[in-house]
Amino acid sequence: MQDAAEIAGGDLSGGCACGAARYRVSRAPIFVNNCHCRRCQVQTGSTSVVNMFLEAECVDLLSGRLSEHVVKAGSGGDHIICRCTACGTALWSYYPRLGRLGAGVRVGTLDDPARVKLDAVIFTASKMPWTALPEDIPCFEATYNPAELLPPDRFSRLEVLIAQRAAGGG
Numbered sequence: 001m002q003d004a005a006e007i008a009g010g011d012l013s014g015g016c017a018c019g020a021a022r023y024r025v026s027r028a029p030i031f032v033n034n035c036h037c038r039r040c041q042v043q044t045g046s047t048s049v050v051n052m053f054l055e056a057e058c059v060d061l062l063s064g065r066l067s068e069h070v071v072k073a074g075s076g077g078d079h080i081i082c083r084c085t086a087c088g089t090a091l092w093s094y095y096p097r098l099g100r101l102g103a104g105v106r107v108g109t110l111d112d113p114a115r116v117k118l119d120a121v122i123f124t125a126s127k128m129p130w131t132a133l134p135e136d137i138p139c140f141e142a143t144y145n146p147a148e149l150l151p152p153d154r155f156s157r158l159e160v161l162i163a164q165r166a167a168g169g170g
């Protein structure tokens with residue numbers, strides 16, 4: 001059965017730096033952002049982070065254990081970072097907007113990050129000055145309106161999660 005949200009080439013797999021934590025992603029991302037905000041820079045110690053967002057129920061931890069670390073999101077709500085208990089690698093996060101309904105998986109932890117296509121570069125206003133931006137990917141000084149950027153089938157998945165969250169889920 002061919003599903004629009006099926007991942008080309010099959011499920012995505014990934015894991016932490018020490019190998020204890022392994023996971024599988026069984027649905028294509030709703031959207032993929034490369035974020036240059038100051039919070040992401042501090043959390044990663046790098047120029048930016050690449051996160052792919054999808055339904056958390058489609059992300060399965062296959063081995064290892066995760067610890068949860070709470071920091072403040074831009075909105076002021078709790079951003080929960082899930083890390084391998086053995087080596088501390090951050091694998092995914094839960095953000096206030098979707099709570100535990102939606103996972104923001106760190107694309108750098110995928111076995112093959114090149115299989116994920118970037119949708120947008122965000123918070124370029126705080127990018128490090130010598131960081132080059134791609135010419136073929138939409139770039140935004142802050143955020144964007146997903147209704148305008150995402151294909152309808154993916155935006156509708158986001159709407160479902162937002163509705164579930166509004167109803168008290170996550």
Ligand SMILES: [Zn+2]
Binds near residue numbers: 021085086087088089
């Ligand atoms: Zn580990």
Ligand SMILES: [Zn+2]
Binds near residue numbers: 036037039040123
């Ligand atoms: Zn960010």
